[in-house]
Amino acid sequence: xxxxxxxxxLNFSVLVSLCxxxxxxxxxxxxxxxxxxxxxxxxAPYILILGQDCSARYQLLNCLLGERLLPLGSEVxxxxxxxxxxxRRRKLCFTHGRQTRLSLAxxxxxxxxxxxxxxxxxxxxxxxxxxxxxxxxxPAQRLAELEVTLHHALLQEVKIMVLPCRGVQPVEEALExxxxxxxxxxxxxxxxxxxxxxxxxxxxxxxETLPFPxxxxxxxxxxxxxxxxxxxxxxxELIGAAAGSCACGAPAQTQSxxxxxxxxxxxxxxxxxxxxxxxxxxxxxxxxxxxxxxxxDLFINQAFDMQRDLQITPRRLEYTREKEGELxxxxxxxxxxxxxxxxxxxxxxxxxxxxxxxKMCISQIQDLIVVQLNQAVANKLTSSVDYLRESFxxxxxxxxxVTFHSGSSVTRLFxxxxxxxxxxxxxxxxPSVSAExxxxxxxxxxxxxxxxxxxxxICSQFRTRLNSSHEAFAASLxxxxxxxxxxxxxxxxxxxxxxxxxxxxxxxxSLESRSLRDILLHGKPKMGRELxxxxxxxxxxxxxxxxxxxxxxxxxxxxxxxxxxxxxLEFHYTRSLPKHNRLVNLHGxxxxxxxxxxxxxxxLLIMExxxxxxxxxxxxxxxxxxxxxxxxxxxxxxxxxxxxxxxxRDIKLKNVLLxxxxxxxxxxxxxxxxxxxxSGSIVGTPIHxxxxxxxxxxxxxVDVYAFGILFWYLCSGSVKLPEAFEKCSSKDQLWTNVxxxxxxxxxxxxxxxxxxxxxxxxxxxxxQRPLLGIVQPxxxxxxxxxxxxxxxxSGNLEDSN
Numbered sequence: 001x002x003x004x005x006x007x008x009x010l011n012f013s014v015l016v017s018l019c020x021x022x023x024x025x026x027x028x029x030x031x032x033x034x035x036x037x038x039x040x041x042x043x044a045p046y047i048l049i050l051g052q053d054c055s056a057r058y059q060l061l062n063c064l065l066g067e068r069l070l071p072l073g074s075e076v077x078x079x080x081x082x083x084x085x086x087x088r089r090r091k092l093c094f095t096h097g098r099q100t101r102l103s104l105a106x107x108x109x110x111x112x113x114x115x116x117x118x119x120x121x122x123x124x125x126x127x128x129x130x131x132x133x134x135x136x137x138x139p140a141q142r143l144a145e146l147e148v149t150l151h152h153a154l155l156q157e158v159k160i161m162v163l164p165c166r167g168v169q170p171v172e173e174a175l176e177x178x179x180x181x182x183x184x185x186x187x188x189x190x191x192x193x194x195x196x197x198x199x200x201x202x203x204x205x206x207x208e209t210l211p212f213p214x215x216x217x218x219x220x221x222x223x224x225x226x227x228x229x230x231x232x233x234x235x236x237e238l239i240g241a242a243a244g245s246c247a248c249g250a251p252a253q254t255q256s257x258x259x260x261x262x263x264x265x266x267x268x269x270x271x272x273x274x275x276x277x278x279x280x281x282x283x284x285x286x287x288x289x290x291x292x293x294x295x296x297d298l299f300i301n302q303a304f305d306m307q308r309d310l311q312i313t314p315r316r317l318e319y320t321r322e323k324e325g326e327l328x329x330x331x332x333x334x335x336x337x338x339x340x341x342x343x344x345x346x347x348x349x350x351x352x353x354x355x356x357x358x359k360m361c362i363s364q365i366q367d368l369i370v371v372q373l374n375q376a377v378a379n380k381l382t383s384s385v386d387y388l389r390e391s392f393x394x395x396x397x398x399x400x401x402v403t404f405h406s407g408s409s410v411t412r413l414f415x416x417x418x419x420x421x422x423x424x425x426x427x428x429x430x431p432s433v434s435a436e437x438x439x440x441x442x443x444x445x446x447x448x449x450x451x452x453x454x455x456x457x458i459c460s461q462f463r464t465r466l467n468s469s470h471e472a473f474a475a476s477l478x479x480x481x482x483x484x485x486x487x488x489x490x491x492x493x494x495x496x497x498x499x500x501x502x503x504x505x506x507x508x509x510s511l512e513s514r515s516l517r518d519i520l521l522h523g524k525p526k527m528g529r530e531l532x533x534x535x536x537x538x539x540x541x542x543x544x545x546x547x548x549x550x551x552x553x554x555x556x557x558x559x560x561x562x563x564x565x566x567x568x569l570e571f572h573y574t575r576s577l578p579k580h581n582r583l584v585n586l587h588g589x590x591x592x593x594x595x596x597x598x599x600x601x602x603x604l605l606i607m608e609x610x611x612x613x614x615x616x617x618x619x620x621x622x623x624x625x626x627x628x629x630x631x632x633x634x635x636x637x638x639x640x641x642x643x644x645x646x647x648x649r650d651i652k653l654k655n656v657l658l659x660x661x662x663x664x665x666x667x668x669x670x671x672x673x674x675x676x677x678x679s680g681s682i683v684g685t686p687i688h689x690x691x692x693x694x695x696x697x698x699x700x701x702v703d704v705y706a707f708g709i710l711f712w713y714l715c716s717g718s719v720k721l722p723e724a725f726e727k728c729s730s731k732d733q734l735w736t737n738v739x740x741x742x743x744x745x746x747x748x749x750x751x752x753x754x755x756x757x758x759x760x761x762x763x764x765x766x767x768q769r770p771l772l773g774i775v776q777p778x779x780x781x782x783x784x785x786x787x788x789x790x791x792x793x794s795g796n797l798e799d800s801n
Contacts, residue, residue: 033287039180040284045158045277046182050171050206051189051219052199054089057162059219060189063262064160064269065094065152071125088133090146091174092162097149102130104144107177112144133168142168158185171202175209183280185273186214193228195236203238213256214238215272217265230258278520285517292510296572299503300674304645306495307675310488317481324477328470332463504565511568511589511603514575518588522546525553525590525606532613534654534668536563545606548587552609557595557602567603570669577644582637584608584657584667610665614656618719626662627714628783633664634707635779639772641666642700645674649693651706652685653713675699687725691739692766701766704775708761712744715754753782 047064051057058070070092091107102118105111117127126148133142154160159182163174178184186206195203206214216233233239233256240255259268528541537556545551558564574586585608595602612620614630622630634656641648648655648669655668678698690705692698713719720726722744728734743762746755757778763769770778 033291037284037288040183040280043181043183045185045273046178047158047160047185047187048175048178048210049160049162049187049189050202052191052195054087054165056189056191056219059191059262060187060217060265061092061094061160061162063219063265065150065154068125069148069150070162071128071131087165088167089131089165090133090142090144090168091164092131092148093145094148094150094152094155094160094162096152096155096159098151099149100151101149102126103147103149104141105147106144111147112141114141114144166198166202170205172205172209175206178210183277184210184212185276186210186212187269188214188216189219190216190229191219193225194232195229200236200238213272213276215269216256216258217262217268218258218260219262233258282517282520285513285520289510289513289517292506292513293572293576296503296506296510297576299498299506303495303498303503304674306491306498309491310495313484313488317477317484321477324470324473328466331466504569507568507572508564511571512591514571515589515591515603518546519590522588524592525551525604527553527555541609542606546587548606548608550609551587552607554605554607555592555595555602556605557600570672571603571605573646573672573674574669577641577646580637580640582633582640582665584610584665607667608665610657611660612658613654614658614664615653615719617658617662618653618713618717622662622717624717625783625787627717628779628786630656630658630662630664631707631711631714632776632779632783634666634710635772635776637664637666638703638707639776641672642703642772646672647675647678647700648672648703648706650685650688651703651710652688653710653719656710686731686734687721689735689738690762690766691764694735694739699766701769704769704772705762705766707772707775708758708769709744711754711758711761715750715758716747717749751782751786753778753785757782 049057049060049064051060055072058072061070062068062072102116103111104114104116117129126146130146161178163171188203203214216229216239218229230239238256239258257268257272259265522545525542525545528543531539531541531552533539536558537554540553540555542551542553543549545553556567558567571586571589577583579585587606587608589606590604592602592604617630618627634651638648638651646669648666649672650668651666655666656664657667658664688706688709690698690702693702712722724737724742724744725734728737741764744758757770757775760768760770761775
């Protein structure tokens with residue numbers, strides 16, 4: 001049944017292959033893992049009988065089957081090993097069949113047409129002639145194995161192979177066919193007090209070929225020295241110490257053992273075989289569970305990435321548009337405010353202005369206006385455009401640098417002014433080209449090149465380039481948005497499939513493979529008396545399981561696939577979490593297919609058992625110091641869950657357990673999920689549910705809200721409902737009032753700082769609720785203040801007495 005279960009789970013793991021929009025790489029098992037699991041699933045148990053000689057091997061075979069099928073002693077003739085090298089008995093294979101028959105066949109190929117002595121008449125013991133390889137036989141026939149078909153109960157469960165003599169085939173070659181497709185149970189028959197060097201060498205080769213433990217069985221042919229063989233096997237490390245258990249309760253790796261006699265073979269072989277088969281199944285189930293968990297974590301991480309993409313990308317695009325708009329506005333403002341100094345460089349002493357002076361003037365205009373303008377623009381672009389380009393790799397980029405050189409429009413404008421001045425001069429009489437005339441012409445030309453005209457020319461060039469860059473950027477951003485819209489639609493579709501289909505299916509397989517491993521290792525837990533009931537399960541006492549005691553056993557019968565998936569995901573998240581003092585430990589799980597007489601399937605979750613829950617503790621009475629410490633413990637537990645990316649979503653009195661020192665631990669992670677895996681379902685306990693839960697869009701602040709309600713109970717010191725909630729006649733009315741702002745009332749005994757903390761935690765606006773990193777030190781401060789005041793009052797009272 002265990003092998004069949006592994007096979008069912010393996011098929012899904014091997015066939016799962018999702019290539020979705022290039023976002024999830026193909027999911028398939030690594031080749032070595034797939035080969036191992038397929039080999040375990042496809043392997044059948046096979047008893048391999050080796051030994052010091054043929055007589056010992058045959059004794060062991062006869063003992064296993066309970067009848068004298070193979071000849072012993074003088075009937076065999078010859079001896080195996082150095083003393084009798086003439087022994088040439090072939091490989092034997094015993095299989096189940098309705099009729100008894102013998103045949104000769106090549107391993108894994110076909111049956112040979114060969115006349116056997118057993119075919120000549122009735123037989124009870126296999127004739128020696130059929131066991132021996134004749135010298136005249138064809139070389140192919142020498143490698144043939146003798147197949148013995150028997151109607152025997154043991155052979156219905158397992159095949160048996162007796163290896164040939166060394167002279168026929170080396171042991172490593174004989175075992176070569178046993179590497180795949182079988183699960184070997186290796187028995188080694190020992191007839192003497194010591195192993196020879198050749199036999200030790202053969203055993204080393206067996207260990208290299210098939211790395212499985214060996215069960216040594218004594219089949220003495222005469223007097224023996226007690227303990228001699230055991231000491232030799234220990235010294236050669238061919239057997240080890242007795243198998244124990246590791247700290248986690250799992251059995252240690254199966255060790256090779258020595259059975260002292262054939263008469264006690266059943267006592268030795270049964271436990272040895274069970275432990276060997278169990279260790280193989282446990283190893284396969286553990287590997288399979290690791291595969292399930294690995295790919296489930298991959299799905300969850302991909303869901304996180306996809307959710308972040310869905311949330312962040314539209315915001316980044318909008319932010320990009322806003323920043324680009326701010327940049328464009330600020331650059332236009334710079335353009336508008338440009339004021340060119342009209343004090344053009346002039347000759348201060350009235351001397352004629354030479355062409356050299358004019359070039360110097362133009363150069364200084366460039367330095368004063370254009371360079372400074374470009375620098376101002378560059379500063380804006382450095383702070384804004386880099387973000388836009390690096391974030392989205394837009395094709396458009398701002399290119400608004402204003403150039404100023406001899407071929408520029410400003411220079412042309414300057415010389416055009418000079419030409420116009422010259423054309424306006426009356427040429428009645430040719431002017432005298434004097435120094436005064438040169439000075440006047442240059443001065444008029446420079447003065448006509450006004451600051452306003454120069455600024456207008458530069459601004460026109462700048463505005464043209466700025467508008468062009470703005471339009472190109474906007475067009476590129478629109479193109480990017482269109483591309484992202486289609487991509488985000490595909491991402492959302494994939495996200496839904498991962499969240500609602502792929503991850504839950506893998507989670508359920510993970511639960512099944514882990515439960516298979518746990519039941520193989522520790523068996524089915526025994527239910528004690530009932531401890532309590534919840535909406536989806538019953539909690540029982542369990543004295544011990546898997547080396548842990550006492551335990552609590554939560555029995556859950558999922559009514560449909562959705563509950564199965566939720567339970568499986570809960571189990572995965574809980575098992576994946578590192579151990580924490582403020583969370584109840586989950587030891588393991590077992591799927592009970594015989595629950596309620598086989599009418600339903602239950603999942604048994606074995607957990608750490610604590611003293612009582614917070615509801616019971618408040619009813620019994622807890623001191624203020626204990627209640628404040630519980631509040632601190634709960635906040636610490638919720639903070640840890642949030643640090644692991646999980647929301648609890650059902651913080652309430654019944655889900656906080658107390659130990660005998662009244663320290664708190666959070667339990668029941670049934671609604672606990674990563675934010676990325678939340679499908680918008682409305683879950684939780686009504687009086688602890690934040691208003692935004694009803695919208696389906698919420699974050700981990702819902703746990704802060706629930707803690708605020710829990711803190712109200714802790715401060716009140718009772719389990720009585722708040723008046724605002726007690727007046728509600730139905731759950732729907734309660735939800736309606738909560739959405740309208742109804743909250744628990746302030747009691748006269750409440751400390752002001754405690755009340756303020758409650759109100760902050762259950763704020764209508766999730767963004768206004770305090771972070772738990774702020775709540776925790778606030779609680780600690782409250783506890784220190786109130787408990788110190790209480791201690792001082794007690795001390796004063798004692799002094800007065």
